[in-house]
Every structure is written in C-alpha cells, then in structure tokens.
Amino acid sequence: METIDTDIAIVGAGGAGLRAAIAVAEANPSLKIALISKVYPMRSHTVAAEGGAAGVIKDNDSFDYHFHDTVAGGDWLCDQDAVELFIHEAPRELTQIEHWGCPWSREPDGHVAVRPFGGMKVERTWYAADKTGFHMLHTLFQTSLKYPSIERFDEYYSTDLVVSDGKCHGVTAIEMRTGQVRFFKASSVIIATGGAGKVFPFTTNGAIKTGDGMAMAYRVGVPLKDMEFVQYHPTGLPGTGILITEGSRGEGGILVNKDGYRYLQDYNLGPPDPWPRKKAMELGPRDRLSQAFWHEQQKGRTISGDYGDVVHLDLRHLGEAKIMERLPMVRELAQSYVGVDPVKAPIPVRPVVHYTMGGIDTDIDTATSVAGLFSAGECACVSINGANRLGSNSLTELLVFGARAGRAAAEFARENGPPVVDGDARQAAEAAEQRVLELFRRSGGNESIAGLRRDMNLAMEAGAGIYRSEDSLQECTQTMQELRERYRRIELMDKSNVFNTDLIEALELGSMLDVAAAMACSALQRKESRGSHQRLDYPDRDDEMYLRHSLAHYSANGLPSIDYSDVTITRSRPAERVYGGSAE
Amino acid sequence: MSRRPYIRPVSTTGWWLRDGLYFRYMMRELSSLFIGAFTIFLILGLYRLSQGRAEFEVFTARLLGPAGTAFALLTLIFAIYHTYTWFQVTPKAMPIVLAGKRIPGFVIVAAHWLLFAAVSATVWLLAVIF
Amino acid sequence: MSERTVELEILRYDPDQDQEPYFQTYTVPYHEDWVVLDAINYIKDELDRTLSYRWSCHMAVCGSCGMVINGTPVLSCNTFLRDYPDKIRIEPLRNFPIERDLIVDMDDFISKLTSVKPWVIAREERSVDDGEYLQTPAQLAVFKQYTACINCMLCYSACPQYALNEPFVGPAALALAHRYNLDNRDIGRSAREDVVASNPGIWECSFVGACSEVCPKLVDPAGAIQQAKIASTGDYFLDFLMPWRRK
Numbered sequence: 001m002e003t004i005d006t007d008i009a010i011v012g013a014g015g016a017g018l019r020a021a022i023a024v025a026e027a028n029p030s031l032k033i034a035l036i037s038k039v040y041p042m043r044s045h046t047v048a049a050e051g052g053a054a055g056v057i058k059d060n061d062s063f064d065y066h067f068h069d070t071v072a073g074g075d076w077l078c079d080q081d082a083v084e085l086f087i088h089e090a091p092r093e094l095t096q097i098e099h100w101g102c103p104w105s106r107e108p109d110g111h112v113a114v115r116p117f118g119g120m121k122v123e124r125t126w127y128a129a130d131k132t133g134f135h136m137l138h139t140l141f142q143t144s145l146k147y148p149s150i151e152r153f154d155e156y157y158s159t160d161l162v163v164s165d166g167k168c169h170g171v172t173a174i175e176m177r178t179g180q181v182r183f184f185k186a187s188s189v190i191i192a193t194g195g196a197g198k199v200f201p202f203t204t205n206g207a208i209k210t211g212d213g214m215a216m217a218y219r220v221g222v223p224l225k226d227m228e229f230v231q232y233h234p235t236g237l238p239g240t241g242i243l244i245t246e247g248s249r250g251e252g253g254i255l256v257n258k259d260g261y262r263y264l265q266d267y268n269l270g271p272p273d274p275w276p277r278k279k280a281m282e283l284g285p286r287d288r289l290s291q292a293f294w295h296e297q298q299k300g301r302t303i304s305g306d307y308g309d310v311v312h313l314d315l316r317h318l319g320e321a322k323i324m325e326r327l328p329m330v331r332e333l334a335q336s337y338v339g340v341d342p343v344k345a346p347i348p349v350r351p352v353v354h355y356t357m358g359g360i361d362t363d364i365d366t367a368t369s370v371a372g373l374f375s376a377g378e379c380a381c382v383s384i385n386g387a388n389r390l391g392s393n394s395l396t397e398l399l400v401f402g403a404r405a406g407r408a409a410a411e412f413a414r415e416n417g418p419p420v421v422d423g424d425a426r427q428a429a430e431a432a433e434q435r436v437l438e439l440f441r442r443s444g445g446n447e448s449i450a451g452l453r454r455d456m457n458l459a460m461e462a463g464a465g466i467y468r469s470e471d472s473l474q475e476c477t478q479t480m481q482e483l484r485e486r487y488r489r490i491e492l493m494d495k496s497n498v499f500n501t502d503l504i505e506a507l508e509l510g511s512m513l514d515v516a517a518a519m520a521c522s523a524l525q526r527k528e529s530r531g532s533h534q535r536l537d538y539p540d541r542d543d544e545m546y547l548r549h550s551l552a553h554y555s556a557n558g559l560p561s562i563d564y565s566d567v568t569i570t571r572s573r574p575a576e577r578v579y580g581g582s583a584e
Numbered sequence: 585m586s587r588r589p590y591i592r593p594v595s596t597t598g599w600w601l602r603d604g605l606y607f608r609y610m611m612r613e614l615s616s617l618f619i620g621a622f623t624i625f626l627i628l629g630l631y632r633l634s635q636g637r638a639e640f641e642v643f644t645a646r647l648l649g650p651a652g653t654a655f656a657l658l659t660l661i662f663a664i665y666h667t668y669t670w671f672q673v674t675p676k677a678m679p680i681v682l683a684g685k686r687i688p689g690f691v692i693v694a695a696h697w698l699l700f701a702a703v704s705a706t707v708w709l710l711a712v713i714f
Numbered sequence: 715m716s717e718r719t720v721e722l723e724i725l726r727y728d729p730d731q732d733q734e735p736y737f738q739t740y741t742v743p744y745h746e747d748w749v750v751l752d753a754i755n756y757i758k759d760e761l762d763r764t765l766s767y768r769w770s771c772h773m774a775v776c777g778s779c780g781m782v783i784n785g786t787p788v789l790s791c792n793t794f795l796r797d798y799p800d801k802i803r804i805e806p807l808r809n810f811p812i813e814r815d816l817i818v819d820m821d822d823f824i825s826k827l828t829s830v831k832p833w834v835i836a837r838e839e840r841s842v843d844d845g846e847y848l849q850t851p852a853q854l855a856v857f858k859q860y861t862a863c864i865n866c867m868l869c870y871s872a873c874p875q876y877a878l879n880e881p882f883v884g885p886a887a888l889a890l891a892h893r894y895n896l897d898n899r900d901i902g903r904s905a906r907e908d909v910v911a912s913n914p915g916i917w918e919c920s921f922v923g924a925c926s927e928v929c930p931k932l933v934d935p936a937g938a939i940q941q942a943k944i945a946s947t948g949d950y951f952l953d954f955l956m957p958w959r960r961k
Contacts, residue, residue, distance in 0.1 A: 040820065042865050043776045098846045101834040101897060103854060103861050110848030134775055135861065142832040177813055178586050206770035239747065242773045333773060336792050337747070450759035493763035496730045498587050499814035501766040588729035589811030589819045594877045603785065606874060609922045673921065676937030677944065
C-alpha cells in the first residue's frame with residue numbers, strides 16, 4: 001500500500017474543508033496539506049445552500065442579539081462559550097470571504113446587504129442572491145488554488161482513520177480512478193465531510209451526504225454528540241426534496257394549508273400581521289414550522305399530492321420583479337421540478353430532512369478526544385446549534401470553525417512534528433486496506449445495497465421522524481441492528497478497479513447504518529422534547545435530566561451505548577422559547 | 585488492471601455535418617470565402633476599367649452572364665447571412681449599460697439593421713444618380 | 715394495460731474488461747416527472763450495479779451529472795424524460811477521455827481553470843478590520859452573470875475548437891477569467907494575460923457559440939470571450955501608447 005507523506009490531511013473539501021486548508025496555508029506556508037475529497041470540491045454539498053450566512057454588521061444589531069437568538073433557537077442545548085466565540089468571529093470571516101471575491105448582494109451605497117431569516121430578532125443574514133452556498137464554495141475553491149502548499153486528492157474516498165495509542169497518524173483512502181488504497185500519513189487530520197441526510201428518504205441533501213467522516217471518527221472511539229437532533233427544513237419540494245430557501249420567507253413568502261389559511265398562527269407563532277415580521281409566523285424557527293406541518297397533517301388540513309401531503313408556499317404577492325432579483329433560483333427550481341411558476345401559483349412544499357445538528361464531539365477549538373484529530377462543519381458538533389439550528393448560521397459555521405480547525409491542526413503539526421508510524425499504526429492502516437479488499441472479494445451474498453438503503457430510509461422516517469415515541473424508536477433501533485447484520489451479507493456486483501461506484505455505495509451504506517443507529521439510539525434515550533427532537537410520550541422539555549449533550553459510543557457488534565456530558569452555560573439560563581407576537 | 589482512459593476519435597473533416605448549429609457556423613465562415621472572392625473580382629474589374637472601355641465591357645458582360653449572375657447571387661445570399669449572424673452576436677460582444685440597466689439585445693440588433701438599411705439606401709441612390 | 719417504458723441506450727466502458735466502449739440498452743418504467751438521472755439511478759439500483767456515473771445535488775447546481783443525451787450535452791438531473799422520445803441515447807461528455815462508463819477524465823479542465831488565476835488579485839490592500847470593499851449593485855451587475863458557472867463542462871463538450879485543438883483553454887475557464895477581470899475589486903487582467911489573451915486562450919475561439927447554447931446557467935461564455943478579445947485588443951494598443959499604465 002502506497003504511503004503519501006503530508007503534514008495535514010483534510011478529509012472533505014466543502015466550505016469547512018477548503019476554509020481549513022486556506023487557514024493552514026496562511027498560518028504556515030511550509031506545511032504540506034493533503035486535501036482529500038470523494039468528489040471534486042465544487043461538487044460538495046455546500047454548493048446547494050441558498051439563503052445566506054449570518055453575521056452581525058448593521059447598526060441596529062448587536063452580538064448580544066445574535067447570541068440570544070442562537071441559544072434560544074437551539075433550545076439551550078448550545079455550548080454558550082462556543083456560541084460567544086462564533087458570533088464574534090462571524091463578521092470577520094464573512095468579510096474575509098468578501099475580500100476573496102464572494103459576490104455578496106449589496107445595498108445601493110455599496111455595503112453588504114442583509115436579509116431577515118428564521119428565528120432572528122434582527123436581520124443579519126448576508127446573502128448572494130439565493131445561491132449563497134454556491135458562491136461561497138466557488139470563492140473558497142478558487143481562492144484555494146493560489147496556495148502551492150495545498151495538494152488536492154480529488155475523488156479519493158476516505159475509509160478509515162489510522163489511530164494508535166490514542167493518537168491519529170493519518171487516514172486511508174481509495175483512489176477512485178484506480179481502486180488502490182493509499183495511506184496518508186499525517187501529523188494532524190481534519191474531518192470536514194458534512195452531514196448525513198441520506199439516512200432519511202426525503203432530504204434536501206445530495207447523494208454524497210452519507211456521514212462517512214462521522215462514521216470514521218465514531219469507529220475509532222470518538223463519540224457522536226447529539227445525534228438525535230435532525231433538522232427538518234419546512235420547505236422542500238415533494239418527491240425530490242429539493243430545497244426552497246428560507247430566504248423566500250424572509251422576503252415575505254407565506255405558508256397556507258388546504259383552506260388557504262396561514263396555519264402557523266395556531267402554533268404560538270402569530271399573530272399573522274404585520275408581515276413580514278421577524279421571529280414570527282413563517283420566520284419562526286425551523287423545528288417549530290416542521291412540527292406545525294405534522295400537526296396540520298394529523299388534523300387533515302394539508303393538501304394531498306403525488307408524493308404525499310404538502311402545504312403551499314405562496315410568493316405571488318412579492319411580484320415578478322422582486323422574485324427575479326432576490327429569488328431567481330427558487331423560480332427556476334419550482335418551474336423545472338414541480339411545474340409551478342411562483343409568480344403565478346403557490347409552490348407545494350413539505351418538511352424534508354436538511355441538517356444534522358449532531359456529529360463528531362469536538363471542543364471549542366475543534367479538537368476531538370483523539371490527539372491530532374480535528375473536525376469542523378456539519379459533521380462536527382461543537383455545539384453551537386444545540387437542539388435546532390437557525391438558518392444561515394451553518395454557512396458561517398463552516399468559515400469560523402473551518403478556519404479554527406486549520407489553525408489548530410497547523411499548531412498541532414508544528415508542535416508535534418511528523419508522525420512516527422509504529423507497528424500498531426501500520427497494522428491499523430493495513431487492516432483498513434483489508435476491510436476494503438474483503439468487501440471486494442466477498443461472494444455468495446444475498447442482500448442488495450439499494451434494498452438495505454431503502455429499508456434504512458423507511459425505518460428512520462417512520463421511527464425517528466419529526467415526532468417520535470418509545471415504540472417507534474424501539475422498533476427503529478431494532479431494525480438498525482438487523483440492517484447492520486444484513487449488511488455483512490451484501491456482495492459487490494461490480495468487480496472493476498476503475499471508478500467502482502458499487503464499492504463506494506457499499507462503503508457509504510456502512511457509514512450510514514452506523515450513523516443511523518447512533519441517531520435512533522440517542523433519540524430513544526432522550527426522554528424529553530427539545531428543539532427538533534419531539535417525543536409524543538414526553539412532550540415537555542426536561543432541563544433537570546436532559547440539559548446535557550448525548551454521546552453515542554461505537555460498538556462493533558451491537559448498538560451504541562449512550563451517555564451524557566454537560567452543556568456549557570455562561571450567561572443565558574434556559575427559558576421559554578418565545579416566537580410570534582409576544583416576541584415584539 | 586488499472587485505468588486506461590479511452591479517447592474517442594473526432595473527425596476533422598466531418599464534425600460539422602453532425603449538428604445543425606455546427607453546420608450553420610461553417611456556412612457563416614464559408615461566406616467569407618465567397619465575399620473575399622467577390623472582392624477580388626471587383627478589384628479585377630477596377631483593373632479592367634483602367635485598361636479601357638473595351639476591356640471593361642468584356643468584364644461586365646461576364647459579370648452579367650449566367651455564371652457571373654449565379655456567383656453574384658450566391659455571394660449576396662452569403663453576405664446577407666453573414667450580416668445577419670454578425671448583427672445577432674454584437675450584443676453579446678458589446679454589452680451596453682445605460683442608466684444602470686443593460687440595453688436589451690434586440691435593440692442593438694435593430695439599430696444595426698436600421699443603419700444597414702440607411703447606408704444601403706444611400707449607396708443605391710448614389711448608384712442610380714451617377 | 716402495460717406500463718409505459720423508455721429504452722435507454724448507454725455507452726459502457728470498463729478498462730478492466732473492455733477494449734473499447736459499446737452501447738448497452740436498458741428498459742426503465744416511465745414517470746411523468748422523472749429526469750434522466752432518475753432513470754439512470756433506477757438502472758443502477760434495480761438492473762445493473764456496474765453502471766458508473768457522477769451525480770450529487772439533483773438540482774442543477776453541483777455540475778456533476780453532465781452527459782450527452784441524444785447528441786446534446788445536458789445535465790441529466792434537469793433533463794426530463796417527458797421531453798424525449800421513448801428511446802434515449804446517453805454518452806459521456808465529448809472531448810474528454812472516458813475513464814469508465816459515463817465518467818470522464820477532468821484533469822485537463824481543472825488544470826485550465828487553475829491556469830487563468832481565478833482568484834482576486836486585489837486592486838487595493840484592505841484588512842478585514844477595514845470591513846468590506848465597496849461594490850455598488852451596478853458594479854456587481856457588470857460581472858454577476860459570469861459568476862454563475864457551475865463547472866459542469868457541457869461547454870467543453872459542445873465546443874468544436876476544444877474538440878479539434880486540445881491546447882484551447884476553453885469557454886468556462888475564459889469566462890471565469892473574465893469574471894475576475896470585470897470585478898471592481900480585482901486588478902489582475904495583466905497577470906492573467908499570458909494565459910487568457912494568448913493563442914490557445916481567447917484567440918483560439920472562432921465564436922461558434924455552441925458553448926453558450928448548452929450552458930445550463932446562461933453564463934454566455936462565448937460573449938465573455940468576445941468581450942475579452944475587445945478588451946485585449948484595447949490593452950495591446952494602449953500598452954503600446956502608454957506602457958506605464960496599470961491594469
């Protein structure tokens with residue numbers, strides 16, 4: 001197995017990975033960086049984010065407001081020291097990417113413009129039309145090209161972290177175009193591989209969001225934190241799950257049920273007027289909006305469609321000019337995929353899985369429990385998002401924690417020097433290669449990848465959806481255990497060495513099954529309702545027992561064990577989450 | 585057992601027959617041959633004029649004969665096609681912004697046709713008068 | 715009454731087994747709202763696990779799924795079965811070596827994109843503490859169109875110059891250079907000149923315009939290149955007359 005020597009190995013080249021790479025290159029140009037990604041960087045799912053990135057810059061705003069909005073939005077499960085740091089660095093990072101060329105939308109005087117977003121008291125969401133993630137990703141990718149110390153390994157699928165003696169020595173990855181496994185020997189490794197929305201059947205997430213990095217860290221003993229918190233974005237297109245940005249509500253769009261009624265006013269988010277109004281009605285937090293949909297569905301007030309029930313997102317009153325200026329992509333998507341022109345008719349939408357609040361347990365400096373291993377972005381859980389993420393905090397998170405991870409990894413590499421790969425580490429690397437080869441050579445299997453994936457999706461949606469119960473979760477965790485058993489009996493139909501996507505999908509399925517089990521088990525253990533984790537049998541928030549982060553610990557043969565860690569509370573004591581009229 | 589990227593051959597002579605857009609492009613380019621040839625022909629005519637009335641009349645007779653007429657007509661068609669395609673693309677090559685808004689393409693194209701018509705009318709008028 | 719079906723004829727190639735590519739036909743069920751990518755995913759999941767292709771976002775923004783469908787380069791995720799006859803021919807993008815099935819070797823594209831220095835070469839230095847560069851909506855509008863490129867490479871597949879002249883830098887890379895040249899924060903036109911305003915750069919382009927025809931994001935790379943030609947010509951003469959000027 002070929003060994004590639006590097007100082008920093010970064011797995012994942014989306015917003016966080018690219019930002020980390022640039023941070024390393026700027027902190028110390030003599031450090032070699034291997035930027036490893038299973039897709040070319042511009043394909044990373046950051047590209048699909050639409051609405052914007054939050055950062056305090058306007059005079060009517062304050063760091064205090066951003067702090068409180070984020071902590072309350074996260075139902076007090078956020079680590080407040082991390083949130084403090086995050087909101088302060090946010091405007092600096094957003095300005096930095098502007099210097100690198102990001103085409104932020106502007107006010108007439110040339111300053112960066114901001115728009116209102118869900119759960120935020122004051123508008124602070126920087127935006128680039130309705131393609132913010134696209135512009136940020138391309139700006140970061142193009143900027144990364146100017147640093148000679150960043151060497152990219154595009155279309156390398158990372159399989160395992162090489163750890164011995166509590167220390168990370170690097171990562172193994174399959175070069176997809178040749179099928180060869182390579183060992184990247186590194187002083188520090190940053191995992192920035194994104195979330196795991198593909199565990200669910202209806203999701204805004206692209207094919208690549210399979211939680212591989214989470215699974216890699218998980219399997220070497222790093223706990224996955226707060227995995228039960230999965231965000232449903234209230235407005236995805238039925239069938240495809242394509243995202244219709246929150247920005248469409250920020251610009252004034254409304255949600256109505258089959259009677260044309262703005263139903264959110266029935267769920268403590270009203271009164272409906274004046275509109276638009278921050279933190280009220282359609283600009284409430286995402287978990288509340290998705291939960292309202294579920295209730296409307298139970299009452300039979302949603303609209304029946306080809307792909308299940310929907311509600312209507314009405315943008316007609318915004319007018320064609322405004323839609324073309326601020327939401328051109330929304331119009332394009334609605335026309336292409338559901339045959340609706342939002343200028344003339346309302347768009348059918350429903351909640352779809354969008355974001356994984358949980359992830360690799362890191363501290364405020366992006367470090368994990370394994371020395372030399374760092375993580376940032378959606379795959380990590382610091383936690384700044386707590387039990388529910390506010391829209392537009394995530395794109396900023398990529399920049400703030402991506403940069404911190406880069407600097408921390410660079411510092412670690414500088415302090416510790418190149419890794420000494422001892423016998424144990426070499427064995428671990430070789431075991432990783434064998435794991436891939438075994439899958440490759442296996443014959444006589446009778447399970448199909450597509451079949452297992454579908455069963456996992458259906459079980460998760462039924463058992464661990466927007467609303468959960470003891471029974472639904474018990475069944476779900478049991479199914480996850482069965483699926484992991486059945487996974488041992490899949491066989492590859494494709495035996496080629498060149499771009500074997502059958503092999504890659506099989507490995508991705510393995511990651512998803514691990515992550516799904518962590519999600520289901522963590523949800524089963526949390527006997528309360530908080531943020532996006534809602535239990536029909538425990539409808540209230542229980543701060544006494546559960547104002548803590550859940551930690552899922554990997555078990556090779558069974559389901560994960562769950563324990564808890566404290567939440568860092570500094571200056572915001574848990575209170576009632578208040579939106580709508582009384583928030584004025 | 586490793587990669588062996590396969591390069592599909594491209595026909596250097598027949599590629600433009602495969603697709604309508606490519607074919608029309610080659611016709612546009614071909615027009616320059618005809619226009620060039622016709623220009624040389626006109627220069628030849630000037631030369632014949634310098635040689636005297638008799639030579640020039642031989643030249644004009646040839647021009648008005650069946651082959652000459654066909655050639656002239658073909659050149660005219662190609663020239664108009666070239667003009668049309670040239671005007672169509674000018675807005676792309678020269679976007680004009682007036683008072684913060686981009687002037688729509690058809691306005692620029694229309695302006696070109698108007699100018700073309702005016703110049704053609706003037707030349708024709710001069711030809712008739714003189 | 716039997717369900718309506720569609721026949722997909724797909725170009726296959728596995729270098730481990732095949733000497734050269736060949737077509738393989740699959741029959742898939744027809745759905746009114748399916749795109750070609752949905753049909754291809756169906757083939758992979760239900761009929762043939764060995765079919766390899768790139769895809770991710772399924773919303774025409776990541777640029778992964780470019781392929782030639784019935785002769786035209788398109789994104790398979792926004793190409794609807796309902797717009798096609800019941801027999802559809804699918805091939806990988808033209809003008810790139812085929813690695814495997816519908817997956818092409820993108821190295822040349824990446825290196826050309828990198829060669830035009832697609833990053834801000836700042837007109838004036840500014841620290842993050844000084845805040846953002848000022849850029850009015852009008853200044854943004856000048857280059858905004860050229861920021862929309864998703865690097866899907868349909869334009870390279872359509873361009874006959876790229877097909878016949880491998881050194882041609884190509885539409886997307888040149889449009890991206892133009893995007894930076896027009897950005898009021900950037901002053902890098904002369905730094906990009908060697909690659910952009912060179913023979914294999916903009917001057918290889920003969921304005922066929924196929925690139926702009928197929929671009930799914932309406933970037934209009936052909937227009938960008940012609941504008942760059944005019945700018946470059948202006949540079950040439952002005953440099954001659956005023957060699958001290960910055961650009």
